Amino acid sequence: MPSTPELVLQRVQAVLLGATAAGARVERGRVDPFGVDELPALNVRRGQTSHEPWTQDLDRVTLSFDVDVEVRGADWETEADALHLAVDTLLTNDLTLAGLVRGLRCTATSPDAEKGDDVAGRLTATYQCQLIQRRG
Numbered sequence: 001m002p003s004t005p006e007l008v009l010q011r012v013q014a015v016l017l018g019a020t021a022a023g024a025r026v027e028r029g030r031v032d033p034f035g036v037d038e039l040p041a042l043n044v045r046r047g048q049t050s051h052e053p054w055t056q057d058l059d060r061v062t063l064s065f066d067v068d069v070e071v072r073g074a075d076w077e078t079e080a081d082a083l084h085l086a087v088d089t090l091l092t093n094d095l096t097l098a099g100l101v102r103g104l105r106c107t108a109t110s111p112d113a114e115k116g117d118d119v120a121g122r123l124t125a126t127y128q129c130q131l132i133q134r135r136g
Contacts, residue, residue, distance in 0.1 A: 003133070004061070004100065004131050004133050005046070005049055005061065005063045005131075007100060008063060008065075008097065008100050008101055008129070008131070009028065009044060009046055009065060010028075011094070011096055011097050011100065012044050012065065012067070012091060012097070013026055013028050013044050015090050015091060015094045015096075015097065016042055016044070016067075016087060016090060016091075019086075019090055020040075020042070020083060020086045020087060020090070021040050021082075021083055021086070022040045022041050022042045022070075022083065025038060025039075025040070025041035025042065026041070026042045026043075026044070027041065027042070027043045027044070028043075028044050028045075029043070029044070029045055029046065030043045034070050034120070036072050036118050036120055038070075039070050039071055039072040039120065040069070040070060040071045040072075040079070040083055041070040042067055042068065042069060042070065042083075042087065043066075043067070043068040043070065044065060044066070044067055044068075045065060045066045045067075045068065046065050047063075047064030047065050047066055047126065048064045049061060049062065049063050049064070050062045051133075054132055057134055057135055058132050058133065058134055058135065059132070059133050059134075059135055060130060060131075060132060061130065061131050061132070061133045062128065062129075062130050063101070063128070063129055063130070063131065064107075064126060064127065064128045065126075065127050066124050066125065066126050066127070067084075067087055067124070067125045067127065068122050068123075068124050068125075069083045069084045069087065069122065069123040069124070069125060070120070070121075070122050071083060071120075071121050071122075071123075072118050072119060072120045072121065073118065073119060074119055076113060076119050076120070076121030077111060077121065077123075079121075080111070080121055080122070080123035081123065083123075084106075084109065084123055084125050087125065088106055088125070091104060091127070092104060092105070100131060101129035101130060101131045102129065102130050102131065103128070103129055103130050104127060104128075104129040105127065105128060105129070106125050106126065106127055107126050107127065107128045108125075108126040109123055109124065109125050109126070110123070110124045110126075111123050111124075112124070
């Protein structure tokens with residue numbers, strides 16, 4: 001059975017699949033760069049997870065994850081921003097995610113771009129949430 005953080009990441013991918021301009025191009029933990037013909041796309045990556053004792057048998061877990069918003073074109077920052085807004089709306093309004101975690105929010109964004117025949121840009125949105133998890 002997967003851990004609660006893994007269930008959260010699976011749900012994030014499921015919520016985003018087919019619901020944005022990225023369509024079915026929503027990956028989990030992809031390490032290979034997207035080709036220009038594969039954009040727009042999203043890549044959900046697990047980040048740091050910390051555990052603090054809550055009770056004798058429970059931990060309070062803080063989970064971070066990144067959503068890489070991958071786009072192309074001269075106006076890539078505006079396109080990435082619009083796609084990120086759609087992602088944020090979907091994630092923060094999903095009732096199943098709300099049942100798994102508390103305090104889901106975007107805590108940072110970081111832009112990056114590469115010039116080639118066509119500009120490929122990435123806006124990495126870092127999310128954080130908390131959950132209670134039984135030890136063992």
